[in-house]
Amino acid sequence: MSVQQLLQEAKAASAAMGRANSSAKNQALETIASELEKNSALIIAANELDMSAAQKNDVSQALQDRLRLDQARVSSLATSLRKIAQLDDPIGESVRGMTLPNGLLVQQIRVPFGVIGCIYEARPNVTIDIAGLAIKSGNCAVLRGGSAAENTNKSLISVIQAGLEKTGLPKSAVSTVDPFGRDGAVELMKANGLVDVLIPRGSASLIRTVVTESTVPVIETGDGVVHIFVDASADLATAIPIIINSKVQRPSVCNSLETLLVHADVAEKILPALGKELKENGVTVHGCDQTLLHIPDAMSATDDDWATEYLSLDLAIRVIADLDSALTHIAKFSTKHTDSILTSDSLNAERFLSEVDSSVVMVNSSTRFTDGGEFGFGAEVGISTQKLHARGPMGLRELTSTKWLVRGSGQVRS
Amino acid sequence: MSVQQLLQEAKAASAAMGRANSSAKNQALETIASELEKNSALIIAANELDMSAAQKNDVSQALQDRLRLDQARVSSLATSLRKIAQLDDPIGESVRGMTLPNGLLVQQIRVPFGVIGCIYEARPNVTIDIAGLAIKSGNCAVLRGGSAAENTNKSLISVIQAGLEKTGLPKSAVSTVDPFGRDGAVELMKANGLVDVLIPRGSASLIRTVVTESTVPVIETGDGVVHIFVDASADLATAIPIIINSKVQRPSVCNSLETLLVHADVAEKILPALGKELKENGVTVHGCDQTLLHIPDAMSATDDDWATEYLSLDLAIRVIADLDSALTHIAKFSTKHTDSILTSDSLNAERFLSEVDSSVVMVNSSTRFTDGGEFGFGAEVGISTQKLHARGPMGLRELTSTKWLVRGSGQVRS
Numbered sequence: 001m002s003v004q005q006l007l008q009e010a011k012a013a014s015a016a017m018g019r020a021n022s023s024a025k026n027q028a029l030e031t032i033a034s035e036l037e038k039n040s041a042l043i044i045a046a047n048e049l050d051m052s053a054a055q056k057n058d059v060s061q062a063l064q065d066r067l068r069l070d071q072a073r074v075s076s077l078a079t080s081l082r083k084i085a086q087l088d089d090p091i092g093e094s095v096r097g098m099t100l101p102n103g104l105l106v107q108q109i110r111v112p113f114g115v116i117g118c119i120y121e122a123r124p125n126v127t128i129d130i131a132g133l134a135i136k137s138g139n140c141a142v143l144r145g146g147s148a149a150e151n152t153n154k155s156l157i158s159v160i161q162a163g164l165e166k167t168g169l170p171k172s173a174v175s176t177v178d179p180f181g182r183d184g185a186v187e188l189m190k191a192n193g194l195v196d197v198l199i200p201r202g203s204a205s206l207i208r209t210v211v212t213e214s215t216v217p218v219i220e221t222g223d224g225v226v227h228i229f230v231d232a233s234a235d236l237a238t239a240i241p242i243i244i245n246s247k248v249q250r251p252s253v254c255n256s257l258e259t260l261l262v263h264a265d266v267a268e269k270i271l272p273a274l275g276k277e278l279k280e281n282g283v284t285v286h287g288c289d290q291t292l293l294h295i296p297d298a299m300s301a302t303d304d305d306w307a308t309e310y311l312s313l314d315l316a317i318r319v320i321a322d323l324d325s326a327l328t329h330i331a332k333f334s335t336k337h338t339d340s341i342l343t344s345d346s347l348n349a350e351r352f353l354s355e356v357d358s359s360v361v362m363v364n365s366s367t368r369f370t371d372g373g374e375f376g377f378g379a380e381v382g383i384s385t386q387k388l389h390a391r392g393p394m395g396l397r398e399l400t401s402t403k404w405l406v407r408g409s410g411q412v413r414s
Numbered sequence: 415m416s417v418q419q420l421l422q423e424a425k426a427a428s429a430a431m432g433r434a435n436s437s438a439k440n441q442a443l444e445t446i447a448s449e450l451e452k453n454s455a456l457i458i459a460a461n462e463l464d465m466s467a468a469q470k471n472d473v474s475q476a477l478q479d480r481l482r483l484d485q486a487r488v489s490s491l492a493t494s495l496r497k498i499a500q501l502d503d504p505i506g507e508s509v510r511g512m513t514l515p516n517g518l519l520v521q522q523i524r525v526p527f528g529v530i531g532c533i534y535e536a537r538p539n540v541t542i543d544i545a546g547l548a549i550k551s552g553n554c555a556v557l558r559g560g561s562a563a564e565n566t567n568k569s570l571i572s573v574i575q576a577g578l579e580k581t582g583l584p585k586s587a588v589s590t591v592d593p594f595g596r597d598g599a600v601e602l603m604k605a606n607g608l609v610d611v612l613i614p615r616g617s618a619s620l621i622r623t624v625v626t627e628s629t630v631p632v633i634e635t636g637d638g639v640v641h642i643f644v645d646a647s648a649d650l651a652t653a654i655p656i657i658i659n660s661k662v663q664r665p666s667v668c669n670s671l672e673t674l675l676v677h678a679d680v681a682e683k684i685l686p687a688l689g690k691e692l693k694e695n696g697v698t699v700h701g702c703d704q705t706l707l708h709i710p711d712a713m714s715a716t717d718d719d720w721a722t723e724y725l726s727l728d729l730a731i732r733v734i735a736d737l738d739s740a741l742t743h744i745a746k747f748s749t750k751h752t753d754s755i756l757t758s759d760s761l762n763a764e765r766f767l768s769e770v771d772s773s774v775v776m777v778n779s780s781t782r783f784t785d786g787g788e789f790g791f792g793a794e795v796g797i798s799t800q801k802l803h804a805r806g807p808m809g810l811r812e813l814t815s816t817k818w819l820v821r822g823s824g825q826v827r828s
Binding site: 357 | 432
């Protein structure tokens, strides 16, 4: 089968998926969950092939950890599908409706996109998340999961397809172009008319490639140069726990803190204690000159630090004059993912919420809450840092489009 | 000033526009409306320069008609701005909200895109419509209106900018790259980071160029190969008026009827009378063999006719076996703009609404109602025939994005 044939089969399957009712889709998700558990030995054996190749290729420990599947992780994939089955079905939801003066009934309802492409890197859980969200939202998914996870994904997708067939849904609803290597990804990016939307998920360079090369509409998920601004009125008792949580709870992900801005009036009060706690948590501080006065063992920050998404136990700290300076710094360096202000001043809080142009803007909260799971969306497609169609954590609703239905009784336009 | 400087000024102005409240924006629209009326002589003089160039260049009468401004048309531009001022302001509208189990208040609100680019062709009313909708929705607009209307647009934009300044809003909120010729359009299409979304409006070839060349996200507005299917149970008394209205009321626009599908069971009953009425209205019929039996003076249709957007007093007619054949024909040839079924059978009506994958799907209604004005949106940005972000007629809400606000009291993630 060629990539074109595969995409045409997905397109053909999208009509049946779009018409499938909630109970059929939920039954498919439950069946796939059970099949995953039943076939866990096979899946783990396939994963071992990918793991030993990764070890041979000296792939980093972090990537190996993301790739690895064991019994517990296969169970958690099944749990994730069962959670998606419990979510509300967005399809058919009425978005807007009105009766026109001439009596026409006009209704805007939520419909599936049709075929969703997803390009990502060696993460078996993304295969299950995207497949599960696509099925629940009545879409077909064509996946490109990267050669490093090829055996694992092949095994997962054959289990998914078996589950779809058992419940009477088309097995072409979830497929992969992995066997076609890079050509598969390239054809996916040019498949206008067959693929309705393409979602890249992974490194900044992967996303840039897809945005540049794709002629299919893309929802850009982005990297996070995430800020916290400690205002002069911040409650210092909660500030340090929020900063530590935002930085160290899981430093490798996009919603973790990268740059801390501190109001000059409280630098002396907060930085020495914070410096100590950061050190205890293994965090390397890259500070401005003012910061170095209070955290003497910090490295000296350069302008590059303000623009860096470390994704590691590193934190840039800058002491600034006031809220305006914080807003200016954030406007210049934020990747528009998540930014948070710690303050007791409600006017400053509201100004920050209003003026920071990011997907998620927070007051007195850890930045780690920017997450589909935390927001109650079930599994997450990714976090959109652009403004078209979806912004912030993307769940089921973000995998839908709309359609207008007009019901008349012979109306003509005069 | 370079295109880059102009785009940077628009970007800078977008912060003030995003914060402007409804009364400031409405006052600006009212002021611009008055300024248009006060300066109508100047505007009409500028338009005369474009009109005489158009006459010299043998531009078609239809295009000259679209380009022409007179006193009445300038008044209707002002009226259109006053209507936009009366619409609800979409900015700040709460889209979704929830309180997380940990007490975080999460709210999704509507925000402006920032900077909207629009590329269109020699239609002064589009300049006013887009500028008005952009101002009302808190956006900045950078326009490329085509060289054929350059003098008219220059004059309109200087009036708009004067009105913005008078009301204390940044005049860079509405600007044009027309003086930079094609280079201006090219830079607009590549201005990632400065332009948030680009909307092409015009011919199929203009739209294709923008979709292919732009790296900025595009909302595609499309051509309309629009269908009506006359089902076996159609009420023939209302069918003929709907068909005539859909075809002849304004044949040059995208929501006018191009292909009529007729159930074989009613071909004999409807086609002779319909053929007569179409002839009286000056419509040339391109029919299948079955159609020619009932409308003998029709031209013989080829497969090309099913795929043609005539935009003229031509109509393709095909007699088909049943609803399934209609759905198959529409799936193959529709441009997913608007398709309508004429039927008294409610099961067939619901199947058509559910299975036709178009922006607007109708029952017993003229296709001419697919229109922002008719839907009550005020002026219209265009009609989206794609599925990302906006589908069908686009009004103010379609010029917005969203943003998540999170209000906490020290929450950290465990």
